[in-house]
Amino acid sequence: MANNNKLRKVDIIFSAYPGNPYDILKNAIQRGKNEIIDDLIESGLRGRGGAGFLTGYKWRFMAQQKETEKYVICNADEGEPGTFKDRKLLVEVPRRVITGMAIAAYVTDSKYGVIYLRAEYAYLIADLQKEIDIFQEAAKKIGLDFTIEIFRGAGAYVCGEETALIESMEGKRGEPRNKPPYPIQSGYLGKPTLVNNVETFASAAMVCRFGAETYKSYGTDDQHGSKLFSISGDSPKEGVHELELGMKISDFVQEFGDGDTKAVQVGGVAGFCIPRKNFETSIIGEGNTTGGATMIFNSTRSMYNVLHNYLEFFAEESCGQCTPCRIGTQQLLKGIEAVKSGEKPESYLQDLIKLSRTMKVTSKCGLGQSVTNSFVSIVENFKEEMIY
């Protein structure tokens, strides 16, 4: 089943569906709730937002919560630079996303659904609402008590973090909460809350449509299924591409690069930057899944500028509450500027790498914890560009 890490395009999530609207949902709710969860676990589907938790386990945990008021939230706050797959899903196959949410609601006995849509995607609301209206009609017909509302974000990257997203829905600053408790135990308004990414819901719907066995046959032993990749940068094929998980970067670059690729940023700005010398040995989709944001840089690009741009982003989009993230991001930014200008010696880069590692282990949420990934991979692999 392992695909030998060859690049394989697939067409699942956007593939034409011959049935009637919400047939997938209708079929799903004929089945037992546990059966669906078992299927999801069997399929190996992991969260597609970046953290990569097994979706089936998350849903099972949610199903076990005894409260009557439960929320299913679709996290459409994709704000990571280089990520735009959720936009495409919401534009082209919103029905699949909603189907996934509705199946989740069915198996977890949740009545309330929310699509948390980032502020920048406000222009999607009208069409999305039309689809929600169609869904509500369908739900009524099949006897599913589940209402979906759109909640608009207001412009804060950190709200993609699920507890920050919940704070934001509660009318507060989007500052991530301390965990535990996790949202499934105590989320929106203190109620059990299941937060999944747009693609995760759509993929869950696909597992229901094609069955766990089929879904599982895609990908690698470790990472099953297909994944949407947002590809941008120096590529003649920018856009969203569905690929099986597990492929060598060299194959990826072969397919999507412009012939002059010097580095590939895998997993968005919170992910890793892979230099040309490692293209043969690096695999996309191994270990943790990625959010699928892949940015390609050719040899005309200054990696110092790239890193500088990332760090400006982090220093602004940190929620600011915890020390390592708020100040650490500023220090990394100022630090590379100081090395570049000669104010600080080359060796200062090592201090900054060490600092970024402290940020990784001490920051409160994934934002501060992940800055080190791109920082270290760019500074170590493109050291000359940082200095000269």
Added chain:
Amino acid sequence: MSMISLKIDGQLVEVESGTTILEAAKKINVNIPTLCHHEDLCVAGNCRVCVVEVKGRERLEASCSTPAPEGMEIWTNTARVRNARQDIVSLLVSEHNTQCTTCYRNTNCELQNLAAEYNVDGNRYLSVLKPGIKVDTSSWSIEKDDSKCIRCQRCVRTCAELQHVNALTASHKGKDMKISTFLDLPFNEVVCTNCGQCVNRCPTGALTERRYFNQVWEAIGDPTKHVVMNTAPSVRVALGEMLGYEVGHRVTGKMVTAMRKMGADSVLDTDFAADLTIIEEGNELLTRLKKVLVDKDQSVKLPMITSCSPGWVKFIEHMFPNHLGHLSTCKSPQQMFGTLSKTYYAEQKGIDPKDIVSVAIMPCAAKKYEANRPEMNDSGYRDIDAGLTTREFGLMIKQAGLDFKNLPDGAFDSIMGESTGAGVIFGATGGVMEAALRTAYAVVTGRSVPFENLNITAVRGTDGIREASIKVENCLPEWSFLEGVVLNVGVAHGLKNARIIMDQIAAGTSKYHFIEVMACPGGCIGGGGQPIPTNAEIRAKRTAAIYEEDMGKPIRMSHENPEIVKIYEEYLHEPLGHKSHKLLHTHYTPRNRY
């Protein structure tokens, strides 16, 4: 609650499930440094100084916000932990205005302590301190210096959780995140009660009281001025903390000597004015009761609420401007004292009131604002010229080079230096109520309150809201309208609880006749001008000291204070009389709630 066990630094510890790692460590005397954590406040988990290693986890966990994990091994002192903490403190220092030598909180700063403990190199990271930060000195009470702020949000949590005022908020995000008032307006323009509880909990010098002690030194040094100092009840039970004594040690006598040695021309006691407040306020209560119960006067408001806490007064002016009629019209003891210092005292001593400088030493930040209220000039002058905190006072004693511990005990001067145990207990929550009941009951029935040793224990304690009911029986003839009345009294401390009491009044469901409200948790002993730090244990010790002082007083009811008897005979003539009304009572100003 089920118990769990875990190992901290190799030592087995059993705790209730849900206990944080920090609490579990404390149980076995393992010290973990903290900054954003404060035991009076909810957990924030944002400074990350308290990180520890949980065996098997790559991430370090913030011990203040992480529940102790069953069966796990915690290490609080590994190289990883130390390095991370040093990095974090270094980062905070890089964002900080490190002019420690000129900082008011120098030597009493939690960031400074940690920087020293971890031997932080100030040049390790570049400074990310924003240039051009101005100190907000707009308020009479509180100064805010963002250049010293570490964004721990203790002040925000204090203002929200303890005081329900929410004058402070975190604003913006990322590198621009800071602590703000509404639109960063100056402190004197926003809904701030000046209670100073944020100051008490600020780990650094970002929030401090506005200082006036230099003006006091100047007055002391001016031979044409007659400097009158008076000290509030709770100062004497907390001042010692700044001068080498254990918490809860009373230093009344040494404090008096210190003031004299510093050069005060007269060393008097706010407690005298507290006794006076009881007479005026007690009579006001009885009058209100009569008007409501007998005259059925709809314009008179019950419950009547005490007005001696200026933080509380400003709170009700902002939050319940339509209910100011419930406030007693009595000035606070500080302001009664101030007015009398420039009228009665001046007359008796034959001093021109324009030469008198009246200095109040208070446990309070809001008293500074109160002293500067425009209406507080009934003596024809500023009734109080300077309001100092216990902290400023402690500093002045140090500046004066006094060997405080070896000072002989002194006694307050007269007049306006005599006080009773009832005046003393004003310093603790419930004290004004107890003092008022001692006197009012005696006035109405001719007997002492039916409690052992006059200790009305029902109104003492630390619960946010306490209440008691006293049945009035066998009244003296002139008070017969109170015969059989069950007097319901309530006590609230901390503005969070004051709001609960006021919401009841606003809803018309309040069952009380008389309520004491203190803005600060614990009352004045926990005031915003008291020595830092504060916590429940410290407040309890100061409170115990207050009640010791009360028990040690020969007279424990305000109306028996001979100087009080004398001032009514010679000067005021009668409670609520013409002169009292002019000098000792005030009015209030409705303000904006939002």
Added chain:
Amino acid sequence: MAEIEMIINQKIERYGRERKALLPILQGIVAAKNYISQDDMVCVARALDISAADVYGTASFYSFLENKVLGKYVIRVCRSITCDMKGKNKILKALEEELRIQLGETTHDRLFSLEATNCIGLCDMGPAMLINEKPYTHLTAERIPEIIFEYRNK
């Protein structure tokens, strides 16, 4: 003011007189006038019975809830990495020239404000920008005058 009160009441009707109505209310105000004034914030605070500082603290967290005066059309040019690579600076320069203002400013006629923003999710079509809610992609400096012209004549 009456308009703001109406927006607040509509949102409260839908979301309840609770803190969770705060973002929708603020968004409603922004939809009506592009920014939230001091008076508006006080109004919102009163309606939800929360402190004005809390309204400010929350609003200032979010980049789409501005409290400074903004023009009728807010242009937000994406400055994140791929748009940057594809010539964001040229677009900004063209906009500055066309509008005769600097980044961060508002035109005298209060018609346009020019802002830079973090990723707007159009990385595959950069350089990109939003004018109010509407996205513009594959921008070139040459297209800027016609786009602005269209808004000027609306």
